[in-house]
């Protein structure tokens with residue numbers, strides 16, 4: 001009897017746990033038949049040859065640090081392992097490093113298609129709201145070039161190429177800023 005009660009109790013607790021976890025998973029996971037992540041212009045500041053590194057923050061660099069993560073999926077929601085996530089962006093003053101590789105680098109997705117890198121929130125610059133440029137290259141060779149945006153930049157409204165589908169999910173825990181974005185590639 002007692003065993004049966006505790007089994008029921010366990011099942012009830014598990015059901016509550018599942019119901020509280022499910023919305024968070026749904027929010028950040030791929031839905032079968034998902035639309036591919038929109039492509040955007042490369043812009044004038046891309047530079048090949050950036051180093052592989054998960055931490056773009058360097059000593060003395062100003063700006064708010066942010067931990068970016070997410071995953072790369074196919075439209076059928078299969079994770080894409082070994083995809084190359086190439087990132088370049090302006091610094092906290094809205095400036096690109098066009099001589100060296102400051103705030104430029106790439107990471108590879110793991111077996112579950114996940115990526116992670118640390119950077120600073122870029123500032124807006126003339127005519128543009130704050131954004132991070134990204135190239136996602138699948139092992140098969142296809143490349144998705146796009147840009148990621150931040151939800152609370154007031155310039156989002158006036159930026160001519162801003163797209164809501166490319167806004168990162170931001171959360172703050174213990175003072176640390178995290179951003180999440182899942183890519184869906186063709």
Ligand SMILES: [Fe+2]
Pocket residue numbers: 043045090128131133
């Ligand atoms: Fe840019």
